Amino acid sequence: PYFRETLPGETPGKKLDAMTNATVIEVLNPLNKPKAEDLADAELLIIDIQDIGLRYFNYVTLLAQFLDLARENQLPVILLDRPNPIGGNTISGPVLEVDFRSQFGVYPIPLVYGMTFGELSLFFNKVFGIGANLTVIGMEGYRRDFTFRDTGLHWVPPSDHLPEPETPLYYAITGFLGEMGVFSTGVGTTRPFHYILAPWIDGELLSQRLARHQLTGMKFIPAAVKQFYGLYQLKRTPGIEIVIDDPQQFDPFISGVAILRTLWELYPDKIPLANPAISTSLDTLLGGPQVRSAIQKGIPLFQILAMIQPRLVEFRKRRESFLIYPEN
Template identity: 40%
Template sequence: MFNFTFFFLAIWSFCLSVTGLELKLGVDCLFEANNIVKLRNKKLGLITNQTGVNSNLSSTIELFLNHDTQLIALFAPEHGLYGLEQAGVKVEPQSIHGLPVYSLYGATRRATSSMLQGIDLLIFDIQDIGCRSYTYLTTLCYILEEAAKHKISVMVLDRPNPMGGLIVDGPMLENKWRSYIGYINVPYCHGMTIGELACYFNQEYRIGCDLEVIRMKGWQRSMFFKDTKLCWIPTSPNIPEAETPLFYASTGILGELGIANIGIGSTLPFKVVGAPWINARQFAKKLNAQKLPGVIFHPCYYRPLTGLYQSENCEGVLLFILDHKIYKPLSVQYMIIGLLKSLYREQFTNRLKQLGTERKKNFCKANGNEHMLEILSNEEYIAWKLIGYQFEDRQKFLTKRSAYLLY
């Protein structure tokens, strides 16, 4: 006789897993009995910030203190231990709970020998956003390199990629343009978790670090952050919501050019593109005519409180992502750049000529190459050339990354 009770229990269990109700973060799993023993008799250094919380929003720092571990030092990335500082602002060292908090975005961006003195195990617990240019990934890579040099083990407490594990979009990173905003040769949107990236970097770059990833339970590659049912802690001042990473990937590189405002200085960071010289209705109509998958553009009018075009009336577009599963953020970004040039050629070209050397370098670093700037500067119709750039390289990456996927 068919066991209906067992059948429905199985379906219920599957649904819980799919919706994320049973999802456990790496930090949740670490404090289970079979993992917590790994910390016994070890002096610990914790790299974390305000995003370091478990699924019940208990602070990772507090969890270590409450479990009577030998936590002897804390390390803070860009934006500081509490995420207070704006991008690019140096973070000063401090102390809490009687522990030193070393800054990895101040006088140095690498952990020094004196900072690492006495530490047996470095533990990394920071929420990433899924973009190569976001500096928490580089901080992790630096930690792996310094730990390997000092013969210190590293443990990464894994967390979801908020854009899911399927979106792979944008150019690769050429070695010439390796920097703090792009240190590892993966596509701009790589579709990997921070733990998977740690494994990839450690192996592909032959770092030789003694690395362990504490995996999540219940996470699937098709999950966007909203599917996890977890609470989103803003990762930095301009990433306030769980969907913001997708918008960051859609306009952030454009922001490096300083041609159009991308919502920094407004209540819609990365969700709008505007300038005093844009015609909102015309721009929205042209963008929508491209029929890019999963997105619609709406005419937008706003006045930035700070930043580019501060206190000026701007017109532009507000992005609405309708279908995350088919959305391609870099395709959207390069289409926006392409239409800005074709529709507003005089303003676009004049501002491009005014770009300083440092801004041009930052644009190349963010893209991972100088070819995008050359196309943008010298070609007449650029959108589809930018979108199609390095398509074959991305396909090769998909094959290579499969060896490092934990989920």
């Protein structure tokens, strides 16, 4: 999003920054990067973006595109680093399979990658051979175990549905679930991504079943919430609320999979994983069909977690060389 006021330009569709009169180029699809001629008079590319630490958030793909654009145009890049609101230590979820590249991820990294945007840019630039002339300006006083609130900085929402600095933690759990479109994750409430809601969900039963998994750092409680727009608009809808007690201990991916697997066990007719549209949505965001297929086969949660570990171990090793801030 572009946060400052814009003015109409001389030609239709052109926008100008109200303060500097500079041309504003809005990138709505991260796969559609600016054209070379858009940067004809540029001497430097500065990247100053608040990322949220999640592979399928558009800014990650946008970062890769900007680095590639800078290399093509022989422009030096300066990236101003910012905190990772999910945390600099949290690595979770499957590594993207190359066949599932999309606007939700172009390079094989985990769902939650445990790096700041500056560290990720260094990783992309070297490991995947982009080769841009990149300089990262690091943060002073930042620690990997900081939550965003620990930094004392003001949170400017990078998206309308990420209103609080804690929201990205919940988005990491339910973001890929919401793409199925068969239940609500709370978008349309005052707390997006904090809920799993549908008229057919028994919140008491679902929370009890999820408690059996003994997931660390979080809990599930029955809820009934009114949505102001989206699915079940203006209806008080039953379900569960997700509560993260310890951001350092919870695993966003396995928490999301536990929710999906439990819903599928309780309400198989409402969770049509074999439906092509739904399976494509899930596979695209998760980075491959492995997890969905495992759920359909009834594979236990701990085995699903074990399945993705080899590539996560490999990623952790490659990641070490690009960390600006030491691990605690």
